[in-house]
Amino acid sequence: MDVMSEAILNKIEENYKATNTLSDDDYEMLYYTFGDMAGNALALLETSTIHKIETLPPSSYGLYKIESGSRKVYYVSRKCHICQCKFFKFKVKRDRAKQTCKHNVFCRMALILGEVGSPITIKLEDLAGYLNDIFSTTETLPVRRP
Numbered sequence: 001m002d003v004m005s006e007a008i009l010n011k012i013e014e015n016y017k018a019t020n021t022l023s024d025d026d027y028e029m030l031y032y033t034f035g036d037m038a039g040n041a042l043a044l045l046e047t048s049t050i051h052k053i054e055t056l057p058p059s060s061y062g063l064y065k066i067e068s069g070s071r072k073v074y075y076v077s078r079k080c081h082i083c084q085c086k087f088f089k090f091k092v093k094r095d096r097a098k099q100t101c102k103h104n105v106f107c108r109m110a111l112i113l114g115e116v117g118s119p120i121t122i123k124l125e126d127l128a129g130y131l132n133d134i135f136s137t138t139e140t141l142p143v144r145r146p
């Protein structure tokens with residue numbers, strides 16, 4: 001995700017924290033920045049669940065599990081802005097035609113709106129293998145050990 005989009009999302013987050021609601025301006029910024037993807041991401045708020053993957057002992061790695069209404073599972077990493085979906089693989093990584101996918105925008109919006117479900121805990125030692133399984137098709141991720 002580019003710096004400008006990050007800044008817009010931060011601004012929306014700030015507005016939401018202050019007013020506890022998304023204003024027309026917030027929606028406008030979201031659509032202006034992400035186009036159709038904004039609508040798709042907002043639709044996911046209605047149809048999908050999202051949970052943070054936490055490790056024991058804790059690590060700062062921000063991994064989220066998204067399950068869509070049709071039971072499809074996607075993992076996204078907030079810090080690295082990566083997703084498992086085909087759109088991300090082809091349109092974002094390969095063609096560089098889009099800056100991100102709807103799952104990443106959904107993840108960010110769910111965090112802003114406080115709609116992330118209770119965390120799923122895995123062992124820290126399993127994290128590297130977990131990430132490898134999840135993202136090996138898109139990219140190899142460096143794993144930071146605490």
Ligand SMILES: [Zn+2]
Nearest residue numbers: 083085101103
């Ligand atoms: Zn995706």
